[in-house]
Amino acid sequence: MTSTHVITDGDNVTYVCSGYVGQPPESFNFQMYHRKRILFRNYTSTKTSTQELPESCSYYRKSYTTLQVTAEENQAIIRCVVVSNSANVDLYADSEPLEVYYAVRMPIINKHPNKTDYLVGSDASINLTCTTDGNPKPSYVWYKGSKIQAIGTGENFIITNLNETHGGVYTCSVSNTFKEVIHIERVQVHVHIVNNDKGNYPNPIYIIPAPVVKDTVSARSGDNVIIIGITCGSILLVLCVTSFCVVQQHRKKNLRCLTKNKDERSVGNVQTTQQDNSSFYEGVEQTLDVHSYEQLSRTEHLYTNFNV
Structure with a gap:
């Protein structure tokens, strides 16, 4: 079974299934599997042709089906099943995993430990993790403040030997490229570091009574x-x-x-x-x-x- 190439999110994909279907000729049915489980999606043939083979007392059938794919169906498999009441076993053929290219998604940053304020001398390190999704696999670049020079690459950025200079805004920039187009998304997080030895304390919380x-x-x-x-x-x-x-x-x-x-x-x-x-x-x-x-x-x- 074959399909078209260079598939992106929202494209229409055509699959062709062909083979011997016996006599009388049986039909084909298309199904989609994702991560080894069926998605309960059956696709009927949009076009079918049969050819009788007298020397083998059988028929040869070729069927086509067209479906629209999304990013969620990346790595899915299309299965062509022979619908037969006389066959003792299921006859089918699987396609290669569906490769769907889609732009990188908006990332999120998680802090570990997850705190509002970090204390010098108390917290040993801060682990920033940038999470996103995209196909092809996204690349990661870290920046601090308004500087254009990168301070790190990869999903994780670890701050060690904490001091007040490590405080500020950190930016995670993610990107991927396909069809000669670069897709970029960015997200920021603020890290507040407190040094109690210098009299810097966490910001107080003021409670303002509601007016009567x-x-x-x-x-x-x-x-x-x-x-x-x-x-x-x-x-x-x-x-x-x-x-x-x-x-x-x-x-x-x-x-x-x-x-x-x-x-x-x-x-x-x-x-x-x-x-x-x-x-x-x-x-x-x-x-x-x-x-x-x-x-x-x-x-x-x-x-x-x-x-x-």
Whole structure:
């Protein structure tokens, strides 16, 4: 059984199975095995041809099947099985392991021992392990900080003889190449090293209490009520003052009109009396003066009391 070559993740692969199938001719069935276990995937033939061989009283069959492969099916085997009710044993043929090329996956870094802070004099070493997957097999390069010079290769990087200079950010870069394309992925990890002899201690953990939402809402509601009350009171005060001023102006106007009318009537009486009897002019003038003075005094008294 044969297949196409240079297979990558997501490609369609065609398998051809051929051989003697007896008389009457039997059929072929395709199955996939991965790591010595069947994946319960049966593939029917997309194309079949048979040829009778009279000299051997048998038939020769050739069948084709096409399937799409993924990275998870790397190293899988396709089996061509003869479907026969008369055969005493299973007749089949296996393909070569399926070689599926796929880009390197995003790696992860594990620290051993797995700690947040490492103490100088207490921790002897730190083992950093970079784990990824890809086909072809990925290559590994380690970097520290912003330096472009590699400090190591391989899946593991071990830090020994710990001191403060070993602290910092470590980068694991993984890559693989196929079909003239380079695939690269990177991951970083921070290593914090503490030297107690110099007074460097692990970063403290601060606990910040959560705010009480209920009290805040109540306080805000109280402030809103106070503001609304002040606003309403101010509006009422302005209305009251305005109304008072309007009433005062109206009363003053009426009082001036009343005084004017009385003065005009008094002057008319005086003139009439002078024309009728001039002999009484002086007496009337005195009476008028007294009358006017008393009238004006009462008016001024009423006006003063009203203003008070």
